[in-house]
Amino acid sequence: MRIDILTLFPDTVSAVLHESIIGRAAKKGIVEINCVQIRDFTENKQKQVDDYPYGGGFGCVMMAQPLKSCLESVTQNTQNPRRRVIYLSPQGQPYTQETAKRLSRDCDHLVLVCGHYEGVDERFIEQCVDEEISLGDFVLTGGEIAAMAVADSVCRLIPGVLADEQCYIGESHWDGLLEYPQYTRPESWEGRAVPEILLNGNHANIERWRRKKQLERTRDKRPDLFAAFEPATDEDRQLLRELEKEKNRKKLTGPVTYRPAASEDIPRILEIVQDARESLARHHVDQWQGNYPDAARFEEDIRLGECFVLEHAGETIAFFVLSTAPQENYDAITDGKWSADLPYCVLHRAAVAKEYRGSGASQALIRCVEEQARAYGLKCIRVDTHRKNKAMQTLLRDSGFRYRGNVLVDSEPGHDPRRQAFEKILKERK
Numbered sequence: 384m385r386i387d388i389l390t391l392f393p394d395t396v397s398a399v400l401h402e403s404i405i406g407r408a409a410k411k412g413i414v415e416i417n418c419v420q421i422r423d424f425t426e427n428k429q430k431q432v433d434d435y436p437y438g439g440g441f442g443c444v445m446m447a448q449p450l451k452s453c454l455e456s457v458t459q460n461t462q463n464p465r466r467r468v469i470y471l472s473p474q475g476q477p478y479t480q481e482t483a484k485r486l487s488r489d490c491d492h493l494v495l496v497c498g499h500y501e502g503v504d505e506r507f508i509e510q511c512v513d514e515e516i517s518l519g520d521f522v523l524t525g526g527e528i529a530a531m532a533v534a535d536s537v538c539r540l541i542p543g544v545l546a547d548e549q550c551y552i553g554e555s556h557w558d559g560l561l562e563y564p565q566y567t568r569p570e571s572w573e574g575r576a577v578p579e580i581l582l583n584g585n586h587a588n589i590e591r592w593r594r595k596k597q598l599e600r601t602r603d604k605r606p607d608l609f610a611a612f613e614p615a616t617d618e619d620r621q622l623l624r625e626l627e628k629e630k631n632r633k634k635l636t637g638p639v640t641y642r643p644a645a646s647e648d649i650p651r652i653l654e655i656v657q658d659a660r661e662s663l664a665r666h667h668v669d670q671w672q673g674n675y676p677d678a679a680r681f682e683e684d685i686r687l688g689e690c691f692v693l694e695h696a697g698e699t700i701a702f703f704v705l706s707t708a709p710q711e712n713y714d715a716i717t718d719g720k721w722s723a724d725l726p727y728c729v730l731h732r733a734a735v736a737k738e739y740r741g742s743g744a745s746q747a748l749i750r751c752v753e754e755q756a757r758a759y760g761l762k763c764i765r766v767d768t769h770r771k772n773k774a775m776q777t778l779l780r781d782s783g784f785r786y787r788g789n790v791l792v793d794s795e796p797g798h799d800p801r802r803q804a805f806e807k808i809l810k811e812r813k
């Protein structure tokens with residue numbers, strides 16, 4: 384790809400475009416970018432490129448002759464069907480990624496003409512320009528910033544400029560959606576953690592989560608793009624259905640903290656338990672379907688210092704009970720075994736308020752559980768859940784817990800005692 388930029392400020396434009404990724408591509412000869420001084424093509428002694436507008440009015444207009452001569456210097460008056468002469472103008476078609484794709488695919492030579500002052504003589508546009516492109520519905524002082532934006536966005540689509548095609552496929556605007564959120568180290572920054580799903584190496588789950596985030600943030604940030612988006616796959620349609628269901632749920636807008644629960648928290652904890660009980664019933668899970676866990680149980684958990692509540696924006700959004708007492712019934716595990724003979728803690732009771740389901744509060748809960756296990760000085764967390772409690776099993780798996788076998792519980796007499804047992808060994812912190 385060759386790009387000639389006709390401008391009154393070639394040094395400035397060249398300095399920017401010969402930096403970083405595009406600069407390296409130019410050095411390797413994958414793209415060629417020339418910035419040409421329009422003033423060098425004037426035919427008057429003063430090297431004047433502009434003059435007063437006919438009919439009066441403010442400012443000056445760039446003359447057609449220097450522009451045309453400058454253009455001819457880069458085209459050599461040759462025909463090239465893969466060349467486009469583009470005038471950057473606030474009156475042009477708004478620039479999009481689709482335009483960038485088209486230009487990188489259909490052209491091997493772009494001539495980008497930068498106007499200045501009040502613009503350029505209309506006759507030059509009529510005679511020499513193939514298309515007009517606007518950076519947006521606002522007015523710049525000159526076309527240089529727009530030309531740099533076009534050159535940069537086209538060049539990065541040329542094979543070999545970026546390390547891999549995957550670098551731009553899936554980016555914002557590639558298929559009409561915005562990109563998913565990105566994170567880098569450290570895992571926790573100012574109380575905000577990287578979503579656990581990105582840490583556990585399950586690439587299928589990560590891809591699904593990312594696609595869902597693309598759909599979600601396009602819906603929330605750019606309703607105009609979302610309205611035009613047509614899902615083409617069953618997975619997209621399924622993800623959109625899930626998002627629709629989750630729409631009325633509350634969002635985590637700030638950090639989630641946790642603290643030991645006090646007796647005053649019990650009414651809210653019981654409210655969360657009741658919601659969970661109803662949800663489990665709807666999913667035909669015979670767990671928490673009697674009186675368990677009741678206020679007396681939580682009083683005891685609180686007395687032992689093992690019950691904690693999660694808070695977000697001044698609201699209690701979840702609770703958990705993490706006990707250090709060994710579980711005798713865990714010794715009788717069947718169909719598998721625990722991975723290590725380490726001292727462990729047991730996650731006994733935990734639930735998220737119904738308005739926060741699907742908001743990331745469950746993942747925050749697991750992070751708080753892990754934080755508390757570390758605070759106990761323990762690296763091993765064990766937990767059991769009903770064999771039909773798929774939501775909990777998915778959360779545990781996505782959070783790095785492993786299924787270890789089956790256990791029986793006696794906490795809910797008269798109800799199904801069979802539970803799946805999971806375990807997570809916490810990694811050393813980097």
Ligand SMILES: C[S@@+](CC[C@H](N)C(=O)[O-])C[C@H]1O[C@@H](n2cnc3c(N)ncnc32)[C@H](O)[C@@H]1O
Pocket residue numbers: 470471472473474496497498499500501502503516517518519520521522523524525526527529
């Ligand atoms: C001050 S503007 C001229 C605006 C012109 N008088 C008008 O109202 O349409 C000077 C130059 O900046 C460039 N320019 C300004 N806004 C632009 C935009 N939104 N996109 C692309 N180029 C723009 C054009 O090259 C234009 O010739």
